[in-house]
Amino acid sequence: MYLLGIDCGGTSTEALLTTLEGRVLGRGHGGPANYTVNGVSGVLRSVREAMRGCWAQSGLEEAEAVPQITLAIGVSGAGRPSEQAELTEAFHPEGFTRVVVAHDAHIALLGALSGTDGVAVIAGTGSIAYGIHGERSHRVGGWGYLLGDEGGAFWIALQALRRVMRAYDRRLPEDQVLLEAVKSYFNVVDPSELIPLIYKTPLDRGYIGGFSKTIGTLADQGHGASQEILADAGRQLGRLAVSALAELGLTKTEGRVAACGGVFSAGRWVLVPMEEEIRLAAPRQRLTLPDFNAAAGAVFLAARHLCLELSPVAEGLRESSSHGVARDV
Amino acid sequence: MYLLGIDCGGTSTEALLTTLEGRVLGRGHGGPANYTVNGVSGVLRSVREAMRGCWAQSGLEEAEAVPQITLAIGVSGAGRPSEQAELTEAFHPEGFTRVVVAHDAHIALLGALSGTDGVAVIAGTGSIAYGIHGERSHRVGGWGYLLGDEGGAFWIALQALRRVMRAYDRRLPEDQVLLEAVKSYFNVVDPSELIPLIYKTPLDRGYIGGFSKTIGTLADQGHGASQEILADAGRQLGRLAVSALAELGLTKTEGRVAACGGVFSAGRWVLVPMEEEIRLAAPRQRLTLPDFNAAAGAVFLAARHLCLELSPVAEGLRESSSHGVARDV
Structure with a gap:
């Protein structure tokens, strides 16, 4: 019996094959697998690609292994039950009998908190909070760059660029440090040249x-405006967490809120104000960085599906990681 | 001798042919003429189309009239001197010897304040403030929906939609009135259906x-959240005006700030907070609705180019308008 956890994201797919005790047998990577963008066939293609790495590393025969596997997949863009049901069905012809599909925030949360209940705030290009408490789950935010995504990387960059444009038309005093940083990153000599760059279609939110x-680097160097922008992002992200905690009835409970995603590489500039925001509403909740990544989260989801004890799984994953087999878990 | 004022906008072009005293001889309309989108050739095409209406209504022969005309054109998307010079040159082969090109905010301001100096805040889909004081002009804002456009129609709509999404994931209490309005305008049964609609490419900011x-209608009906959103828009637009006034040294001076564009059809909900914002910084500036539209503003620009007295021009335009020749000035 094996656990196979797969993280299907917009840029790549990661698969992690483990024993029931979380010992990593193999790992593989595949192409993009966003439900909305790549469709069910695109998801299947990238998952097959990622699974090939698992078979190769583990030395297991696919045909023999598959019937013994509990498969859990987190798929970005697949938030609705109907979409998840469609994906579940798509894996049956592949020979998998035990399949559980969730969206990507769900497995990010399970990875971050080693499979336990709680709330994760995921701040990459966009932002979303997601929480699980028993049978209930709740999402907050994540409505994209026009209607949500407060505190995400794109939002942070826009705050900085808006300051530059306001300084350019003299609504704010000139900020030479920020101006130089913008010129250098976007390779322009004048802020007005940003306009065609920023409004280029398709909008390149990642770039x-x-x-x-x-902004993180400037904050480290003592740049006040960058520190303010990141503190504001932290408060926004803290509020997402608080909403999720409140909705799930966790504000009085002891627990952990996980901070997942690239925005948190800015460290204390984001984490401290975020923690303050959470502490005010939920003083017994502790802000934490993720224990494991989302692929490991999918392994926990598979383990939960089998009603396994989770601490041995976490232990197995940690062991494998410290032994180098799964060093980037 | 004639004045020919032309307003080249992103959706249509309007031409207004008058005597040196502003008496309207003819009017014409043409297609879109945005410099960035339609290029110089597109601008020329729409201008020719609009001028045909002027010849037809005035009964003047084009070949005889053209040498006697001072032509002023305001072109959207043509903010830089180099672009304006390029457009000026493009009209010489058409037989025009006296040509002045400005961007669209410039003629909107001149129309709104009957050719006199001052500041205009233009709030359509986006927002911008533009001011003239003697030889100086200054723009504030107008950096598009990602970097600016605070208080514009798209910005207002987004504020409302963000509230709906926040209520949807329970960060805000449900607002049944706003929810019903959104469902009806966007023809959805559930807020989550807004996502594909809003993020459709190309982004339809006008829609x-x-x-x-x-939101204006709901504010009239006493809906608090709509009133708040419009008040916020008004304050944002007031701040644009204040920045332009300050930069041009007009905060201590008596004068008028013109409120141009569709957003102001919401009336007092926007105008009162905007006026308050202006009064705090520039107590002798009065907020006003436009005297004339942008095509008439281009006529004023032509008159200024000839160093004509402006009050007879304004009088002529007003007379023509009340006599029905130019009833939609």
Whole structure:
């Protein structure tokens, strides 16, 4: 009996094959697998690709292994039960009999908190909070760059760019440090040249959001405006967490809120104000960085599906990781 | 001798042919003429189309009239001197010897304030403030929906939609009135269906911004959240005006700030907070609705180019308008 956890994301797919005790037998990677963008066939293609790496590393024969596997997949863009049911069905002809499909925030949360209940705030290019408490789950935010995504990397970059444009038309005092950073990242000599770059179609949120890393660097160097922007992002992300905690009845409970995603590489500039926001509403909740990644989260989801004890799984994953087999878990 | 004022906009072009005293001889309309979108050739095509209406209504022969005309054109998307020079040159082969090109905010301002100096805040789908004081001009905002456009129709619609999404994931209490309005305008049964609609490419800002009219209606009906959103828009637009006034050294001066564009059809909900914002910084500036439209503004620009007295021009335009020749000035 094996657990196979798969993280299907918009840019790549990761598969992790383990024993029932979480010992990693193999790992594989595949192409993009977003339900909305790539469709069911695209998801299947990338998953097959990622699984090939598992068979190769583990030395297991696919045909023999598959019937013994409990498969859990987190798929970005597949938030609705109907979409998840469609994906579940699509895996039956592949020989899998025990399949559980969730969306990507669900497995990110399970990975981050080693399979236990709680709330995760995921801040990559966009932002979303997701929580599980017993049979209930709740999402907050994640409505994209026009209607939501507060505190995400794209949002952070826009805050900085808006300051530059406001300084350009003299609504704000000039900020030479920020201006130089924008010129250098976006390769322009004048802020007005940003306009065609930013409004280019299709809108490249990943590229624009990448500027948030520079904001993190500037904050480290003592740049006040960058520190303010990141503190604001932290408060926004804290509020997402608080909403999820409140909705799930966890504000009085002891627990952990996981901070997942690239935005948190800015460290304390985001984490401290986020923690403060959470502490005010839920003083017994502790902010934490993820224990494991989302692929490991899918392994926990498979283990939960089998009603396994989770601490040995976590132990197995941790062991494998410290032994180098799964060093980037 | 004649004045020919032309307003080249992203959706249509309007031409207005007058005597040196502003008496309207003819009017014409043409297609879209945005410099960035339609290029110089597109602008020329729509201008020729609009001018045909002027010849037809005035009974003037084009070949005889053209040498006697001072032509002023305001072109959307043509903000830089180099672009304006390129357009000026493009009209010389058409037989025009006296040509002045400005961007669309410039002629909107001149129309709104009957050719006099001051500041205009233009709030359509986007927002921008533009001011003239003697030889100086200054723009504030107008950096598009990602970096600016605060208080514009698209911005207003997004504020409302963000509230709906926040209520949907229970960050805000449900607002049944707003929810019903959104469902009806966007023809959805559930807020989550907004996501594919809103993020459809190309982004239809005009359509989404059109929802701001509903916000105006709801405010009239006593809906608190709509009133708040419009008040916020008004304050944002007031701040644009204040920045332009400050930059041009007009905060201590008596004068008028013109409120141009569809957003102001919401009336007092936007105008009162906007006026308050202006009064705080520039107590002798009065907020006003436009005297004339942008095509008439281009006529004023032509008159200024000839160093004509402007009050007879304004009088002529007003007379023509009350006599029905130019009833939609």
